[in-house]
Amino acid sequence: MGVLVACHECDLLQREALLPGGGVARCGRCGAELYRDRPASLERTLALTAGALVLFAIANSFPILGLALQGQVIDATLYDTVRRLWDEDMKSVAALVFVTTIAVPLLELCALAYLLAPVRFGRVPPHFPLVFRVLQAVRPWGMVEVFMLGVLVSLVKLAHLAGVVPGIALWSFGALMLVMAAISAVFDPRALWQAADAAQPEAMR
Amino acid sequence: MTAAMTAAELGLLSCHTCRLVSRPARGLGEMGCPRCGAALHLRKPASVSRSWALLVAAVILYIPANLLPMMKTSSLFGSQSDTIMSGVVYFWTSGSWYLALIIFFASVMVPLLKMIALALLLVSVQRRSRWQPEQRARLYRLVEFVGRWSMLDIYVVAVIVALVQLKAIATIQPGAGAVAFGAVVVLTMFSAMAFDARLIWDTRAQSHG
Numbered sequence: 098m099g100v101l102v103a104c105h106e107c108d109l110l111q112r113e114a115l116l117p118g119g120g121v122a123r124c125g126r127c128g129a130e131l132y133r134d135r136p137a138s139l140e141r142t143l144a145l146t147a148g149a150l151v152l153f154a155i156a157n158s159f160p161i162l163g164l165a166l167q168g169q170v171i172d173a174t175l176y177d178t179v180r181r182l183w184d185e186d187m188k189s190v191a192a193l194v195f196v197t198t199i200a201v202p203l204l205e206l207c208a209l210a211y212l213l214a215p216v217r218f219g220r221v222p223p224h225f226p227l228v229f230r231v232l233q234a235v236r237p238w239g240m241v242e243v244f245m246l247g248v249l250v251s252l253v254k255l256a257h258l259a260g261v262v263p264g265i266a267l268w269s270f271g272a273l274m275l276v277m278a279a280i281s282a283v284f285d286p287r288a289l290w291q292a293a294d295a296a297q298p299e300a301m302r
Numbered sequence: 303m304t305a306a307m308t309a310a311e312l313g314l315l316s317c318h319t320c321r322l323v324s325r326p327a328r329g330l331g332e333m334g335c336p337r338c339g340a341a342l343h344l345r346k347p348a349s350v351s352r353s354w355a356l357l358v359a360a361v362i363l364y365i366p367a368n369l370l371p372m373m374k375t376s377s378l379f380g381s382q383s384d385t386i387m388s389g390v391v392y393f394w395t396s397g398s399w400y401l402a403l404i405i406f407f408a409s410v411m412v413p414l415l416k417m418i419a420l421a422l423l424l425v426s427v428q429r430r431s432r433w434q435p436e437q438r439a440r441l442y443r444l445v446e447f448v449g450r451w452s453m454l455d456i457y458v459v460a461v462i463v464a465l466v467q468l469k470a471i472a473t474i475q476p477g478a479g480a481v482a483f484g485a486v487v488v489l490t491m492f493s494a495m496a497f498d499a500r501l502i503w504d505t506r507a508q509s510h511g
Binding site (some may be wrong): 238 | 440454461462476501
C-alpha cells in the first residue's frame with residue numbers, strides 16, 4: 098500500500114504508486130500533476146544551485162547594458178536600476194524590482210543550498226521545516242526569466258536611440274535564467290522530505 | 303475506501319506546503335502540519351472573498367495603469383509621455399512588430415484575460431456550478447502560470463530609466479502608470495493565490511465542514 102496523496106487542486110485522495118523512470122503521476126479526476134519521478138533529484142538540484150549561486154554573483158556584479166553615445170558609455174548593473182527608481186521616488190516599483198530579481202532568487206538559492214547540502218550527507222539542518230516553508234512561499238515571486246525578456250526588449254528599444262553595449266551580466270543573467278529553470282524542473286520536494294525523514298526520523302515529528 | 307473520495311470528506315487535511323496528508327489532532331485550535339509546521343486548513347480561509355477583494359482592487363488599478371504614462375521622456379525637443387499602448391504602437395510602426403506583439407500580449411492581454419478568468423472562476427464557484435470542472439481547473443493552472451509575465455513592462459521601464467540619463471540630451475523618468483501597473487500584477491498574483499482550486503470540485507460532494 099502506497100502513501101496517501103491528496104491532489105492539491107481538487108483534493109481527491111489517491112495512493113502513491115511507483116513510477117517508471119521520469120514518469121509523471123497525474124490526478125485521476127482533474128489531471129493536475131501529483132508528483133513526478135525525478136532521478137537523482139537531490140544531487141542534481143544541489144549541483145545546479147551551486148552553479149546558479151556563482152552566476153548570480155557575476156550577474157549582479159557587472160553591468161547588464163551600456164549605452165554608448167558621443168564617446169561616452171553609461172552602463173548600469175541590476176542594483177543601479179533599483180537605485181535609480183528609488184531616487185526617482187518610485188519606491189514601490191524599486192522595491193518590486195529588487196524583491197523579484199535580487200532578493201527572492203538569492204533567498205531561494207540559499208534556502209535550497211541550506212536544505213539540500215546537509216540532507217545529502219544524511220544530516221537534517223536546524224529549522225529545516227521553517228526554511229522549507231520560506232522556500233515554498235517565496236518561489237512564485239522569483240522572476241529572473243521575465244526580467245531577462247524585459248532586458249531584451251529594452252535593448253531593442255534603446256538601439257534606436259544610441260549604441261547598446263551588452264554587458265557581462267547580460268550573458269550571466271541568460272545563463273542564470275536557464276539554470277533556475279533547470280532547478281525547478283529537477284527539484285523534488287517529495288524526495289527532500291523522504292531523505293530528511295530517513296536521516297532523522299525523530300526530529301521531524 | 304471507495305475510489306473517489308476527497309481528503310476533506312474523510313476528515314483528512316493535506317498540507318499546501320509539503321503535501322503531507324494528515325489526520326487533524328482533536329481539541330487543537332491552531333493546527334499545524336505535523337511534518338513542516340505550515341498552517342493547515344480544510345480549504346483556504348475566506349478564499350472567495352479574499353480573492354474577490356484583491357481582484358476588484360486590481361481591476362480598479364488597471365485603468366490608471368493603462369491611462370497614466372509609464373515613462374516620461376524629456377529632451378531638447380520637448381517632453382513626451384509613453385503609456386503602455388503608445389509603447390506598443392511605437393514598436394509596431396517602427397517595424398519591430400514581434401516586440402509589439404510580445405508587449406501587447408504580456409502587458410495588455412495577460413492582465414485583462416487573467417482578471418476575466420479569475421472573475422469567471424469566482425462566480426462559478428459561488429454559484430456552485432457543475433459546469434466543466436476540468437476546463438475550469440485547467441484555466442486556473444493557466445492563470446497561475448502566465449500571470450508573472452506581465453511584469454515585463456516594469457523591467458523595461460527600470461532598465462531604460464537607469465540607462466537614459468544623458469542630462470544634456472535626454473532623460474527618461476518613470477511615470478505613475480508604472481506604480482499602478484506593478485500593483486495590478488502583484489494584486490492579481492495574490493488573488494490567484496488566495497483562490498482555492500479545490501472549491502471547483504467541492505460541488506460534487508454533498509457537504510463538508
